[in-house]
Amino acid sequence: MAATCKAHSFHVNSSQKQFKWNNAVTPILTVDSGAEISFDLADGGNNQITDKSTVADVENFQNDLADPIYGPIYVNGSEPGDVLKVEFLDLQCAPYAWTAILKGYGVLAEDFPEPYLKIWDLSPEQQAKGYAVFKEGIHVPLRPFLGVVGVAPAEPGDHDTIPPQDTGGNIDCKYITQGSTLYLPVKVKGALLSCGDGHGAQGDGEVGGSAMETPMKARLRLTVEKGKLWLRSPHYLTNPATMRQAEVLALGEYGCLGIDSDLFQASKKACRQMIEWLVNTKGLTREEACILMSVAGDLKIVEAVDMPNHAVSMSIPLSIFVGPQYRDEGAAAKL
Incomplete structure (x- = not known):
């Protein structure tokens, strides 16, 4: 039986992961509405690429290990038809990130048959500057977020974690940063939330097939909301303080x-x-x-x-x- 906890007294570690959405999976944790949960997440590639990697690691990348999800978490009081409110309280990148051209990924996958790898410096000193250096003279603003956040689908059986669904999942929405809120339609009792796929930055579309991929420490608050039957897909509320659009x-x-x-x-x-x-x-x-x-x-x-x-x-x-x-x-x- 999964443990029940309140606040952020339980830590989901990087080994507590799945590679499929499945509403029959036993939850690793049961919490009350309003609980805060901390996570220690591998990156969207399941840490197959690190700051020591070369393009050879891209060539040997295993697609079936991509987009692991951490959970599921059962939220007491949530029923089909409810909404799970997910507040992003803290998001911390690892000291490095990577972006790669992976075979078969991206809007222009057929144009780039050869692998390519960029390793980013995300040391604490660099993160404090608010940007990562692409190359001399080109600075990319940092805006950390989780690419994967979702609840279990209603349909039984295994569901791939790569395509997003109406219940969330791999939505890769760069606007859901620290201080933002995501609203997910609950389809099964307990909601069964999972998350993963930390990003330091990403453009709308993630058109190259990968973003600024990084392991991440995250802290989320999960709250059950009733009576929002009109919400049938992921909705979000941004935090202007972390958007930095005007800048x-x-x-x-x-x-x-x-x-x-x-x-x-x-x-x-x-x-x-x-x-x-x-x-x-x-x-x-x-x-x-x-x-x-x-x-x-x-x-x-x-x-x-x-x-x-x-x-x-x-x-x-x-x-x-x-x-x-x-x-x-x-x-x-x-x-």
């Missing part, structure tokens, strides 16, 4: 539009154009451009109603280019 967009952004009758094809076109812009105006390699787009670029639907075609934008905030080599007159003229 990030202080110098504007550069965007590329992809136009197509298929939204995914439009997304591909927008991403390919952004890679061309980064290569031709910032001197990045195609692989560097893909990595930077994945952690700092935002994929957005800007037009969905003028059928048969749709417009998708991929944009990059210009504030990340802090070095003079990226902001001289020549570079500005190419804008």
Whole structure:
């Protein structure tokens, strides 16, 4: 029988994980509504890549070990039709992160058949600066969040942890940072919450297939809410203090539009154009451009109603280019 606790007297460690959603799994912990739980989480790759890794580790990456979830946690008083309110009280990155081009992953997977790896310095001193260094002159703002947070689906059996569902899971929503709140529709008694997949930063879409992947320590508060029968998918409330949108967009952004009758094809076109812009105006390699787009670029639907075609934008905030080599007159003229 799972232990019952209140507050954050129970710590979920990095060994208490699953690789499938399944509402028949015995919970590792039973808590009352309002309890705070701390987690020690491996990264979304299950720590297959570390700060000592090389591209060989990317070549040997095992997809079936990706996106482990930590839990499940049974919340007393939660019933199907309720909502589980998840408050993100604290999120702490490890001293390093990684971003990789993995075979078969990403919006442009067919364009990048060869593996690639970027290791990020997230030492306490670097985190205190509020950004990670992509390369000299390019700084990516840090905004830690958990890519995977969800409750068990109603349907029996195993469910893959990689695709998101109406019950949450691998939603990869960069707006659910420390101080934010996520609302999840409960489908089974006890809710059975699990989480994982720490990120130091990510662009909307995570288009390269990985973000700034990092092990993470997290502390969450879980509260059962009744009477919100209209909530049938994950909803969230952001924390303006950790969004930093005004600061990030202080110098504007550069965007590329992809136009197509298929939204995914439009997304591909927008991403390919952004890679061309980064290569031709910032001197990045195609692989560097893909990595930077994945952690700092935002994929957005800007037009969905003028059928048969749709417009998708991929944009990059210009504030990340802090070095003079990226902001001289020549570079500005190419804008």
